[in-house]
Amino acid sequence: MPTPLPLLPTMGVGSYASPGWLVASRERLRDGSFGSGDIEELYDDATRIAIADQVEAGLDVISDGELRRNRFVYSLFDRIAGLKRQAPTRKLGVPGYDMAPHYVAAELPTAPEGLGIVAEFVALKELAPGQRLKVALPGPLTFGGGIEAGTLDPAAVLEAIVAIVRREVLALSQAGAEHIQLDEPGFAKPPYGISFEDAAAAISRTLAGIAGRRAVHICFGNNAGRPARDRRLSRLFPAIEAIGADQLVLEFANREMAEVECLSRFAERFEIAAGVIDVKSFHMETTEDVARRVELVLRYVPAARLWLTADCGFSALPRIFARAKLQALVAGAKLVRGRL
Numbered sequence: 001m002p003t004p005l006p007l008l009p010t011m012g013v014g015s016y017a018s019p020g021w022l023v024a025s026r027e028r029l030r031d032g033s034f035g036s037g038d039i040e041e042l043y044d045d046a047t048r049i050a051i052a053d054q055v056e057a058g059l060d061v062i063s064d065g066e067l068r069r070n071r072f073v074y075s076l077f078d079r080i081a082g083l084k085r086q087a088p089t090r091k092l093g094v095p096g097y098d099m100a101p102h103y104v105a106a107e108l109p110t111a112p113e114g115l116g117i118v119a120e121f122v123a124l125k126e127l128a129p130g131q132r133l134k135v136a137l138p139g140p141l142t143f144g145g146g147i148e149a150g151t152l153d154p155a156a157v158l159e160a161i162v163a164i165v166r167r168e169v170l171a172l173s174q175a176g177a178e179h180i181q182l183d184e185p186g187f188a189k190p191p192y193g194i195s196f197e198d199a200a201a202a203i204s205r206t207l208a209g210i211a212g213r214r215a216v217h218i219c220f221g222n223n224a225g226r227p228a229r230d231r232r233l234s235r236l237f238p239a240i241e242a243i244g245a246d247q248l249v250l251e252f253a254n255r256e257m258a259e260v261e262c263l264s265r266f267a268e269r270f271e272i273a274a275g276v277i278d279v280k281s282f283h284m285e286t287t288e289d290v291a292r293r294v295e296l297v298l299r300y301v302p303a304a305r306l307w308l309t310a311d312c313g314f315s316a317l318p319r320i321f322a323r324a325k326l327q328a329l330v331a332g333a334k335l336v337r338g339r340l
Helices: 020-030 036-057 071-079 117-127 140-144 154-174 196-207 260-266 287-297 319-339
Strands: 081-086 102-110 135-138 179-183 213-218 247-251 271-275 306-309
Touching: 020 036, 036 117, 036 319, 071 135, 071 140, 102 154, 117 135, 117 154, 135 154, 140 154, 140 196, 154 179, 154 196, 179 196, 196 213, 213 271, 247 260, 247 306, 260 271, 260 287, 271 287, 287 306, 287 319, 306 319
Parallel strands: 135 179, 179 213, 213 247, 247 271, 271 306
Antiparallel strands: 081 102
């Protein structure tokens, strides 16, 4: 059995930095050089690396690093039927959101074989026995941001996406997942022109009745380390408070801890997982840097309701930086625990 959680538990958000050999291998995957067994071995080994880096750093809750996916959500669109992919208008220059996969719904979306997250979780349990585990997957708003309704009713398209994600979440719960997180950069700009309140309701419908810890990660985008949205949390009030979840996972470090005082209102309803590691910067935090951020958050969140994490996933950082930042996160948490 996993050991009890300490005060101020630490975890990553979801994705982890790819080892260099995995980046190189993905280029070979596209030309058909690998067989199915080679691919399975490739991703199992990459996931072992992600787990080992987290365990060695001392994280209290482990994820699989999402290395079987492309950019946490892109490859999952391939599992959704009824979509017609649109060619990007820009293919040259620096990577950006306008180059991301984009689709039009030719019919109401379905995922007859699921999104594949359950298989990822089963593999994680096998590769990380005895560890506390978390599984993260994109929420309906984030999927919706990549799917235009076309000639269909946007409300019907959104409900179809909610059904897809809810089915996956239910299957994860049945498979034993006790900590399920929806990643929702889409909340900061909801799809189909819906309000923030309607966006919160869609998330709530997705998670309704799920056992265990239901977490929602709200961020402002992290494609190649760049945000995509207006990064003021205040404009999302009070819709965030209406989300039916147990834990909010929010970014603060890359925003220089702006609006951290808002956590006092959220902590009345939710556990708070505060981002105290900046994954959008190559600046390397020290233990004391992290401790100062944690102590600032503690002015507004009781220690018993506070978790510590990074602002977003580590997929946009080189692994050498990701490893060091994980270690700084854990060291900063230990320093503050000692002071408390």
